[in-house]
Amino acid sequence: MSYLIICGTNRESSVSRVLSGIYQELLAARGIKAEIIDLAELPQDFIASALYENSGKNASFNVYRQKMLQAQKYVFIVPEYNGSFPGVLKAFIDGLKFPDTFPDKKCALVGLSSGVQGAGLALSHLTDIFNYCGMNVLALKPKLARIEDNMTAEEIDNDLYKELLEQQVEKLIKF
Amino acid sequence: MSYLIICGTNRESSVSRVLSGIYQELLAARGIKAEIIDLAELPQDFIASALYENSGKNASFNVYRQKMLQAQKYVFIVPEYNGSFPGVLKAFIDGLKFPDTFPDKKCALVGLSSGVQGAGLALSHLTDIFNYCGMNVLALKPKLARIEDNMTAEEIDNDLYKELLEQQVEKLIKF
Amino acid sequence: MSYLIICGTNRESSVSRVLSGIYQELLAARGIKAEIIDLAELPQDFIASALYENSGKNASFNVYRQKMLQAQKYVFIVPEYNGSFPGVLKAFIDGLKFPDTFPDKKCALVGLSSGVQGAGLALSHLTDIFNYCGMNVLALKPKLARIEDNMTAEEIDNDLYKELLEQQVEKLIKF
C-alpha cells in the first residue's frame, strides 16, 4: 500500500509544506513511508506544456504524473486561497492521466487557512472533484483555521488540531 | 459600464473561446462593447512568475490583471474539467489584485461540458469563490451540456441554449 | 419594496429568532418595515398537508406561502444543523409556489452556529438552491460562529459581527 502526500500549493516554503512534513511523520510513526509531492517542484510552465494536447508529453511533469498514477492512498494538504483550493492544485489534477489515476482509490484532506474558515469550502469543492474522478474521500477533514496562530516554525501548537490529525491518520489507514 | 468576457481555459482554440465570441456578439447587439480575455494568452509560467511573492511583478500578466481590476461586469465561460472549473481559471483568479478586484461587482457564469452535467458543480464552486471575493453572481447560470453535439464550428445549434444566453445577457445588463 | 425576514428554524425561542428581531431593527433604522416569518409558526404537519399533491391546500400554510410570493427582498437567518441548514427551512421552500415565488428577486443570507464554521456550507447550499429558483443572492453572507459566546440575551456582543450585519443591510438595500 503506497501513500503520497501532496502539498497543495506551489508557493515557496509554504506552511502547507511544513504540515506535509508533519503528516509524513504521523504516518512514519505507524510504519508507513510516504513521499511528499510539493507542487513548488513542478515545471513552472506545466499549465501549457503538460495539459490538453501536451498531456503526458512533459518529461519533468511526467515524473509526478507517474507517481500519482501508482500511489494507492493520498493525503492532500490544502491551503485556502480566495475561498477555495489553490488553482495550481486543480491544474495539477487536470494534468494527470484520466481516467486511470484515481478510481477506487482513497484519500484524506486537510484544510488550513490564515482566516477562520479552515478551507471548509475548499475541501467541499475538492471532495466533489475527487468523487467525480471515482476516488473515495475520508469523511474526517480537519479544518485548521488561523494556522499561523496555531503553529511554531516546525510544529503544531494546538492540541485539538494535533488530535484531529492523529484521528485522521488512523482512519485513513483503515479506510 | 465596462464588460469583460473571460474564456475560462488556456486550451488552444477551445470551444469556450468560440462561445466567448458568441457572447461578445450578444452584448454587441445590445450596444455593449466587451473585450475577451482568453486564458490561452497568459504567460505560460504565470503560476510561478505572477503569484504570491511575485504578485504584481509580471508585466505581461499585469496587463490582464489591470483589465480585471478596471472592469465592472464580467462573463465567465467555464468548461467542465474533472467535475469542476479548469485549474488555470482559479490560478488566474489567485493572481489578481486582492481584495480590490471584485468587491460589489457583478458577473454572469456560463457552463459547458462534453458530458451531461453542463459544469453544474463548476458553477457552484465558482459562485462560492466569487461570493467570497465580494462579487455578486447572477442566479441564471446556463449549463450547456453535450456542447459538441449542440454547436457547429461557429454557432450554437440548440434553441434552448440560445434562449438561455439571451435571457442571461438581458438579466446581466439590469443586474 | 417589501421585505421579509425568515427565521430559518422551527425550534422554539431560537437564537435565530432573536437575530431576526435584531435584523428587523437594522432595517427599521433605515426606514424599512420588514415582517418576520418564524418557521416555528408553521402548521406542525405541513410537510404532509402542504406539499406535493396538497400543495396550496393548507389554509394556515398558505398565509406564509402568500407572503413569500408577494415579498420582493428576503433575509434568511440560517442556523447550522448537521453541517447545513435546518431541514425544515428546505421543506418550507419545497411548499412554496413554484416557479413563481423567487425569480429575479433578491436575498441576503446570515449564518450562525454554536461551533466554529458559522454555517458556511449551509449558506453555500442555500445559494445553490436560490440560484436554481432564479433568485439572486447577495455575495456578503456573514458567518456568525460561536454565536452563544457572542450574544447576550437580546444583543450581539461582537463588533465585527455587528459591522458585518450593518454592511449587509446597506448592500441589500442597494442590491
Next chain:
Amino acid sequence: MSYLIICGTNRESSVSRVLSGIYQELLAARGIKAEIIDLAELPQDFIASALYENSGKNASFNVYRQKMLQAQKYVFIVPEYNGSFPGVLKAFIDGLKFPDTFPDKKCALVGLSSGVQGAGLALSHLTDIFNYCGMNVLALKPKLARIEDNMTAEEIDNDLYKELLEQQVEKLIKF
C-alpha cells in the same frame, strides 16, 4: 452487516419508492437483506414532535431513529426538489441521535430528477452533510436524469442507469 435503504421523500407513491425497491432487489441478488425506510411513513408532525427539545420523545419516530442508529451501511435514494434534496430528508437527519448515528459508517447515494441534472447538487450537499456527521460517502453517485423517460412503472429502462447501479452496489459491498 446490516443495510438500510432510505427513500428520501415523503411524497406518496414516489418514483424514489420504486427505485428503493429496485435497489433492494439488487442487494438481495447478492445475498444482502436490506429494509426500506420510506419517509412517507414518518409521523406527519415529526418536525415539531421529534426534534430539538422533543428529540427522542416521539415513539413512532423513534422506531426509525433506532433503525438508523443500528444500521451499518445506507443507501439514500434522493430526488431533486428545488435544486437540492427534499427538505424532509434533512429534517429526518436532524431528528436522528447525534453524534452516534453516522460516525465511521458508509453510504451510497443515488440521485434522480425529472430534469436534466440528476440531482447532482443535491448529492454534493448531502455528501457535505454526511461527511460532517462522520460518515464516508461512496464516490460513485449515479445521477438518474429525466427519470420518468427512463422508467416503466416498475423498472428502469436505460442500460447505462442499470449498469451504474450494479457498479454502485458492488462498490458499496466492498466499501
